[in-house]
Amino acid sequence: MKFDAIITGGGLAGLMCGIRLAEAGKRCAIVSRGQSALLFSSGSLDLLSRLPDGQPVTDIRAGLETLSRQAPQHPYSLLGADRVFGYAADAAALLARCGLTLQGETALSHQRLTPLGTTRGAWLSPPEVPRQPLAWRDVTIAGIAGFLDFQPEFVASSLAKRGIVTRTAELQLPALDPLRLHAGEFRAVHIARNLEQPDVLAALVEELLPLARDTDALLMPACLGLEDDQQWHWLNQQLPCPLYLLPTLPPSVPGLRMQRALERRFRALGGTLMPGDEVRRITVNPGEPIAVETRNHGDITLRSQHVVLASGSFFSNGLIADRSGVREAIMGLDVAQSASRSDWYQTDFFKPQPWQQFGVQVDARLQPTLRGAAQPGLLAIGSVLAGYDPIAQGCGGGVCAVTALHAAERILGAGGTEL
Ligand SMILES: Cc1cc2nc3c(=O)[nH]c(=O)nc-3n(C[C@H](O)[C@H](O)[C@H](O)COP(=O)(O)OP(=O)(O)OC[C@H]3O[C@@H](n4cnc5c(N)ncnc54)[C@H](O)[C@@H]3O)c2cc1C
Structure with a gap:
């Protein structure tokens, strides 16, 4: 089976990338094994609430400039403030086209009330919050x-x-x-x-x-x-x-609503969603379409020039930790992680945890490597990526949205550097 693009993972990142591609008329498939993090989320999306040094961020553009100095490996720093800003605005418009009337501005974060009665920075929130x-x-x-x-x-x-x-x-x-x-x-x-x-x-x-x-x-x-x-x-x-x-403890009604709205839009645009299927192997041979083997399709291989890895972090088993280290689950792509297990975490539970920043290493084109070798046609997006802490920095939803749209634009040939 041939597609213009195949996406592994139908969470926020995979669906937004698939929708953008389908809107541009691309024949796109999303293979997704299980529930995504959206079902466990608040329903509000974060763009950037705090810098690595702990400073709160309200003015997003200024925050992005400082972030690029404090965290050059952050996905936002790799892409550059102008692109992040542009993609964030595009993402809000894409969500609106999915029927999600979210409130918030790209330039200025807002403070939403949490279920504990405290406030937390956010980028886009449902109007009822x-x-x-x-x-x-x-x-x-x-x-x-x-x-x-x-x-x-x-x-x-x-x-x-x-x-x-x-x-x-x-x-x-x-x-x-x-x-x-x-x-x-x-x-x-x-x-x-x-x-x-x-x-x-x-x-x-x-x-x-x-x-x-x-x-x-x-x-x-x-x-x-x-x-x-x-x-x-x-x-x-x-x-x-x-x-x-x-919001309540999971399962989250606003999160499920967002998941459903994104899936509805992707399907309405003619996208092929394969829920409950699992990508078992991705084979990249230069000069050939990438081969994707899935559990349900057996010996029928899916093929495309462009494959996007949006398989999530530890929570969705896109990343797996064992005694020998952290690995990317499907291909064993190169992962950024600290050398010693004792550096994975801080003993103070409430401090930023280093393991949150582990993930697949990419360059500004979102291309991962395997044992140092480039994988042409393969892109990685969303929470499988390294270099950021969605909790301490309040940027989880934003990184997913921004990298999803960057990957889509790169596949559509408008993202600057060629694949
Ligand atoms: C519990 C939790 C709550 C969060 N709450 C918020 C929030 O309120 N606001 C916010 O901005 N951010 C939040 N985040 C950050 C969050 O990471 C992102 O917002 C975002 O939803 C992650 O999307 P994703 O698409 O990268 O990954 P995921 O949502 O994890 O989706 C990955 C998908 O890939 C599938 N998959 C994995 N491996 C395979 C395979 N081999 N084959 C096929 N499919 C596969 C998984 O089943 C899953 O459906 C939260 C994160 C977690 C873990």
Whole structure:
């Protein structure tokens, strides 16, 4: 089977790259083994919140300039501030074309409210997520009885420290009782599925109305809207004060919504998505199309001049750590890592962890190497890459989006240096 491009991994990076290529009319396949990190994410995307020396970043362009001095191997530094800035703006537009109405600016990060009631820098957030400035004197945080993946008291105690008057409440929603019988099923995604029924949504309004009367804002867990944010808009029209949603423990409804929207767009553009399949081998022979062998396709080899590795980090087994070191799982590509295992981590759990920066080494063209040899036609993107710390630097979603679009532009022949 021949394609213009084959992508390994259908998370944020692989899907954004595939969508850009499909929008340009390329015949593109995405092979993806399992769930992506999106299902475990907040639903907000980070671009750059902190520099390696710990300085917070608000002005993104200035932050990128300083980053290139502090971390020359960071994927943003390899690409250069101008390209990163341009791709970030393009990425926001691409997400909008997928039907994702995210709020935020490329030039200036915002602070979103977390499920712990603290704030965290972000680039793009769903409109239902509260953002600074929080102009509330008085706020009510409603949990759902028996739902353990969101604790209103955490939010209330953090907001109270900012001088906001807080109240907590518990929604009963008896229609959810069948879920309550099985703790493992009482999750945000299952609640969202139940709330798709009009009578259950109407019951939610009935319970929210009395809480909404004497407060500046209502907060509740993000258990609404697997496909889009229409239910949230509708609820806001029914209530006398604004309703906001906060992410829960995984599985994440906003993350699943993003995954589905990206997959929908890729398929609608004619892309071939192969979920549940696994790339077992990628063979690069100079002068020939790259051969991709997958578990489900057996001896039918997929072939393309361009293969993009978007297989994720340790979380998705794109990278694997064992006693001998860290390796890239499919080809054994060259990986940046510290020589000694004792340097993999810092004993203080809350400090930046060196292992977060391990990953596939690439150049400015996003080309990886195998035992020092270039692999023509192969590109690596997203969280499989080395050189950045998505947690400490708050740049995970941004690196995925920016490198995905750079890879796509390189395949389309507009990325500067030739493949
Ligand atoms: C738990 C968690 C939460 C996060 N939350 C946020 C957040 O809120 N905001 C933010 O900006 N960033 C967040 N990040 C950072 C995150 O890494 C990125 O935002 C992004 O979602 C990662 O996308 P990715 O496509 O690189 O990898 P992944 O999402 O990991 O996707 C890789 C995909 O490749 C597939 N795959 C792997 N190997 C193979 C193979 N051999 N064959 C076929 N398929 C394969 C996997 O099954 C998976 O579906 C989070 C990361 C984690 C781990």
